[in-house]
Amino acid sequence: MPAILIAMDDWYLQTGSGARFDWGPAGAERLSSAVACLVVIDVLSFTTSVTVAVESGTRVFPHAWRDASASVFAERMDARLAVGRRMATSASPWSLSPAALRDAPFTPRLVLPSPNGSSTSAAAGGSTVVAGCLRNATAVGRWLALNGYGTLARPVAVIASGERWPDGSLRPALEDLLGAGAVLAALRKQRGGSLSPEAATAAACFETTPDVIAAVTASASGQELVSGGFPDDVRIATESDVSDVVPVLTDGAFMAAG
Numbered sequence: 001m002p003a004i005l006i007a008m009d010d011w012y013l014q015t016g017s018g019a020r021f022d023w024g025p026a027g028a029e030r031l032s033s034a035v036a037c038l039v040v041i042d043v044l045s046f047t048t049s050v051t052v053a054v055e056s057g058t059r060v061f062p063h064a065w066r067d068a069s070a071s072v073f074a075e076r077m078d079a080r081l082a083v084g085r086r087m088a089t090s091a092s093p094w095s096l097s098p099a100a101l102r103d104a105p106f107t108p109r110l111v112l113p114s115p116n117g118s119s120t121s122a123a124a125g126g127s128t129v130v131a132g133c134l135r136n137a138t139a140v141g142r143w144l145a146l147n148g149y150g151t152l153a154r155p156v157a158v159i160a161s162g163e164r165w166p167d168g169s170l171r172p173a174l175e176d177l178l179g180a181g182a183v184l185a186a187l188r189k190q191r192g193g194s195l196s197p198e199a200a201t202a203a204a205c206f207e208t209t210p211d212v213i214a215a216v217t218a219s220a221s222g223q224e225l226v227s228g229g230f231p232d233d234v235r236i237a238t239e240s241d242v243s244d245v246v247p248v249l250t251d252g253a254f255m256a257a258g
Helices: 002-013 024-032 046-055 068-076 098-103 117-122 137-146 174-191 197-208 212-218 220-227 231-237
Strands: 019-023 037-041 059-063 109-113 128-132 156-160 247-250 253-256
Touching (some): 019 174, 117 128, 128 137, 137 174
Parallel strands (some): 019 156
Antiparallel strands (some): 059 253, 247 253
């Protein structure tokens, strides 16, 4: 019986492929034991915000929830705390909004709560964790290849964080599928094959989408932000390959890879 259970686990782990794809914190937790690196994708907006902040030299500490524990954690890390988009003020201008972070004063250390991207990052276990999005997809793919990831010896899992339904369950999100596909397509161009069927399908989704900007903007998550008064967040999130920064989780914070 144990041997059968192990074999069944192998199916879900996409073993036999150097590059793999799955969804959300549960996918990250499940695959983390079987890969050397996880790339977290949360286009609207955690990993996009991470790239914007890290580009300016800020160390970004992920935190899963925006509750009282976030303030305690920020104080312990000697960091500023990002607030909700609508809670930003002149005294506390940092939030999950990429546009707000771009305009906010520089801070060397920032705690960025997010129930999706941060939770997925936290589920990665001992694997190397990278923040990827549409803005840095090619840079991430190149970094993975240069560091030997995406092979059977050093497999990588690209995790689309997705969103949450009101009951807390995962809502697959088009923008994260496209962001993951962009990273996987870039990795394949650098290294060649060895994508699992799931990863290859995500890459194909990105490569065959005629207008990624229009698709993300018109998606459920994009329309939520546009109708809520945050169209600039969508605009920044769809800036394709404008960043060479590869944020890697180091000592609890995302920092630019050396």
